[in-house]
Amino acid sequence: MTGHESRFARIDVRQWARACALGMNAALAFVCLNLGRMGKTTTTKWGATGIATHVGMSKAQARQALQALEAEGLVRSIRDGLRSIVDSGAGIFAWVPQSVVFGVEGNRVPPMELLREYADPMLLRLFVDMYERHDLPGVGGLPPCVLHERWDKHVLFRSPAWHVVAFTSNHSLHTPLSPDDDLIRPHVVRAGASGTDNYDAWWCRCKDLRATGLLTRVLRLAESADADAATAITFWPAEWQGHDTPEEARVGTAAEAVVQAMLRKNHDAWNDVRALQATGTVVLLPLPAHMVPQATLQTVYRLRYRPHTKETQAWYAWLSHQADVWTQAFHDVEVQWGDSISAAEERERREAGRI
Structure with a gap:
């Protein structure tokens, strides 16, 4: 981490939903890219090496994740290894601390690496989405x-x-x-007018967190x-x-x-x-x-x-x-x-x- 990087990642929640749809590695890479934003700009200096180092994936996997994000239009390569993060313009952000990637002293496994072990990108999505609602x-x-x-x-x-x-x-x-709320909707199976909505995935992911x-x-x-x-x-x-x-x-x-x-x-x-x-x-x-x-x-x-x-x-x-x-x-x-x-x-x- 350098002095240009933020103490927290400002993640556009609408773009975040699209990143999670690409799979766990793409979602993790998206968090890292947002953490690497330079000041208040959309420019990030993080690449495959930094992502692989901090979230427990190989460089090849990190490169594939970056390619998937670029193909989805969530990230653009600009120059000299720099990338630009594409915001949705909705202005709804989750403010996620850098410690979810780097960890804190005394905890051996940082949260992002820990959540990767669950192989459930929707669990990771819920974790980050909760930061948008968090109100200390x-x-x-x-x-x-x-x-x-x-x-x-x-x-x-x-x-x-x-x-x-x-x-x-x-x-x-x-x-x-x-069940139509943005936080819970991705984790509820709607049953239609005659049935009962299924919240099992929601409760299971809350329990996992x-x-x-x-x-x-x-x-x-x-x-x-x-x-x-x-x-x-x-x-x-x-x-x-x-x-x-x-x-x-x-x-x-x-x-x-x-x-x-x-x-x-x-x-x-x-x-x-x-x-x-x-x-x-x-x-x-x-x-x-x-x-x-x-x-x-x-x-x-x-x-x-x-x-x-x-x-x-x-x-x-x-x-x-x-x-x-x-x-x-x-x-x-x-x-x-x-x-x-x-x-x-x-x-x-x-x-x-x-x-």
């Missing part, structure tokens, strides 16, 4: 209309200021998107179903393995500590938790009492690799601030409940000593 500042990832998981709410414990709420899910996912770790899930707690990210808490439950960001893991751990403090020795509440766990996943959260009536829990699906744009940097700054605020709030509640429990236990010991 707005909802913290993909909009809930893309992938939606229902969480039911159960109040386990009430105090004047804070309640402990259990949210339960059986991991039943659905997509509110119309989850299995590769390229699509992660976090939780988002909002005061209402239509709240934007700026008024919501995003966190990673302490009992989940791994985490997406340290900030969200910190909030999740602090929330768990409050739950443990508030439900200490509350055997009835823990019995209720065990009963709920028999029906699916249970996430316990301490909530300010005024939030409970309208509070909703949402699963946010988020692409793990993110372009280093100003919007992404602003989101990380906001997330860090949010984590500080809620971690401190949860810590204060934990201390308050710890002090009150200690005082109650001391009174019990004194009463026992008088008997």
Whole structure:
């Protein structure tokens, strides 16, 4: 990579669909060519050698992929090994980070090379198309209309200021998107007026992206179903393995500590938790009492690799601030409940000593 290349690829989604129709190697080559754009121009300096080096194909395969893209009219050779990428003019772009090709430190296989192993160009197409919908500042990832998981709410414990709420899910996912939506349409088999549309390919590819770790899930707690990210808490439950960001893991751990403090020795509440766990996943959260009536829990699906744009940097700054605020709030509640429990236990010991 040279200083002329971008930190992310600006991929025209309409041209991207045509590239994917040419097969996996042509699609991978198209991503690399867009990553090699020189500044804001359509000129790219990437060729067969660079493509073969970074996405796990031979030079002969890379040359064939370039020839297929040129024959389709997606790329033009101009001079001295340079090529020009032909945009559709629609102005709809997916902003894909360079890390999907180069990888990041600690991950041995870059995403593009990993997806090539699936030999499914439509899986690669979905992965890139999701970047066009990805909205970190707005909802913290993909909009809930893309992938939606229902969480039911159960109040386990009430105090004047804070309640402990259990949210339960059986991991039943659905997509509110119309089958005619550009994101989902290539992966749905339409059945016509008398039948039922087949979403199997859509769900299989979403599952594959989850299995590769390229699509992660976090939780988002909002005061209402239509709240934007700026008024919501995003966190990673302490009992989940791994985490997406340290900030969200910190909030999740602090929330768990409050739950443990508030439900200490509350055997009835823990019995209720065990009963709920028999029906699916249970996430316990301490909530300010005024939030409970309208509070909703949402699963946010988020692409793990993110372009280093100003919007992404602003989101990380906001997330860090949010984590500080809620971690401190949860810590204060934990201390308050710890002090009150200690005082109650001391009174019990004194009463026992008088008997």
